[in-house]
Amino acid sequence: xxxxxxxxxxxxxxxxxxxxxxxxxxxxxxxxxxxxxxxxxxxxxxxxxxxxxxxxxxxxxxxxxxxxxxxxxxxxxxxxxxxxxxxxxxxxxxxxxxxxxxxxxxxxxxxxxxxxxxxxxxxxxxxxxxxxxxxxxxxxxxxxxxxxxxxxxxxxxxxxxxxxxxxxxxxxxxxxxxxxxxxxxxxxxxxxxxxxxxxxxxxxxxxxxxxxxxxxxxxxxxxxxxxxxxxxxxxxxxxxxxxxxxxxxxxxxxxxxxxx
Numbered sequence: 001x002x003x004x005x006x007x008x009x010x011x012x013x014x015x016x017x018x019x020x021x022x023x024x025x026x027x028x029x030x031x032x033x034x035x036x037x038x039x040x041x042x043x044x045x046x047x048x049x050x051x052x053x054x055x056x057x058x059x060x061x062x063x064x065x066x067x068x069x070x071x072x073x074x075x076x077x078x079x080x081x082x083x084x085x086x087x088x089x090x091x092x093x094x095x096x097x098x099x100x101x102x103x104x105x106x107x108x109x110x111x112x113x114x115x116x117x118x119x120x121x122x123x124x125x126x127x128x129x130x131x132x133x134x135x136x137x138x139x140x141x142x143x144x145x146x147x148x149x150x151x152x153x154x155x156x157x158x159x160x161x162x163x164x165x166x167x168x169x170x171x172x173x174x175x176x177x178x179x180x181x182x183x184x185x186x187x188x189x190x191x192x193x194x195x196x197x198x199x200x201x202x203x204x205x206x207x208x209x210x211x212x213x214x215x216x217x218x219x220x221x222x223x224x225x226x227x228x229x230x231x232x233x234x235x236x237x238x239x240x241x242x243x244x245x246x247x248x249x250x251x252x253x254x255x256x257x258x259x260x
């Protein structure tokens with residue numbers, strides 16, 4: 001799908017929302033709103049806001065979706081959210097909210113395409129609330145990162161390689177990535193690309209060297225990946241003596257060679 005086709009699909013969604021008396025709003029989110037990011041892999045993300053008592057109707061009967069006859073799967077993901085995949089690989093990710101449920105959402109990039117119930121003003125409040133998160137604390141994330149590496153490698157040595165890989169290649173990154181954002185400055189011009197709802201998004205554009213190192217580490221076997229990720233974390237900034245002592249617990253426990 002090129003940009004013209006992408007925008008045309010958004011326009012068709014907007015027309016359906018405008019005509020339907022039960023629909024109170026259509027909110028385009030993510031790259032569907034910030035179309036400067038659209039490429040051939042972009043999916044349509046949106047909120048479909050409807051009158052009280054009609055939400056489940058729109059989640060169960062998808063005839064309101066343009067091209068729905070071409071869909072090959074349409075799984076229910078959450079109470080409000082669904083995905084639709086078409087025969088040509090196009091993807092929709094959307095949530096159907098009843099009027100009182102819209103405030104359950106989070107927002108960063110958005111565009112209110114249809115507004116019949118003060119949707120724009122409400123989205124401004126939701127976006128502000130979404131951006132106002134508890135500050136990330138270095139020492140907390142660092143200690144959780146170390147604990148996750150310790151647990152993951154321990155499970156690997158026990159022979160539980162699948163859950164070990166989950167700890168090392170997934171859970172530990174939930175703490176390593178905030179550490180990167182706290183300790184390092186993104187490359188010039190990429191500051192606005194950060195996704196405040198998902199720190200993994202566009203890390204490659206903001207911290208290309210570190211992103212490449214993480215990707216290479218995650219391709220190693222579990223224990224080697226854990227050690228490589230630990231080295232990345234330790235290289236983000238000068239560690240305090242207390243932090244070095246914490247790292248040495250892992251180094252000693254696993255008999256690793258690591259320069260601090």
